[in-house]
Amino acid sequence: MTSRIAAIALDAVDPGPVADFWCAVLGWQRVDEDEEGISIAAAPGSWPTIDVLVVPEQKAVKNRLHLDVRADGTSAADELARLEALGARRADVGQGPDVTWVVLADPEGNELCLLSRTVQDVEREAAGG
Structure with missing residues (x-):
């Protein structure tokens, strides 16, 4: 169980x-x-x-738990623009300049990460392509 x-x-x-x-x-x-x-x-x-x-x-400090999201049916760049238009803002949690994801915060500062590979990229890789 x-x-x-x-x-x-x-x-x-x-x-x-x-x-x-x-x-x-x-x-x-x-x-x-x-x-x-x-x-x-x-x-x-x-x-x-x-x-x-x-x-x-x-909210006062960095979340100890956050959600990671992937673009689905669009590019990561287009999804980033959409999330920012919805009210997400970029956040610095000490991630450094070389990471492959973008750290964002929702309207009250709860962090989320937009991963660089899309849903379709991951599915293609899983299928061996």
Whole structure:
């Protein structure tokens, strides 16, 4: 027996903009909402969810857990432009100049990384091409 990830929790002072940002990034939708926060998922009843939970304080230090995303159906450069247009901003967490990914922050500063290889690059490599 093993465990499965049910939800990934993100803290936010104002969960609405953070949930909307992640819905736009992933093509997901709001599936539940109450005074404690907003849950988003690919579809109602699917999981894992991302639960954007209300907290009283602003983010103060680097996250110890973050999400890595890959461009899907577009180039990494085009996806970077799209993420920045959605409100992501570049973040410096000490990654140095030679990394192959871009560190970004969502509207409340939660880090995410845009990986340089696209979904299609990874699938092609896995297929031996």
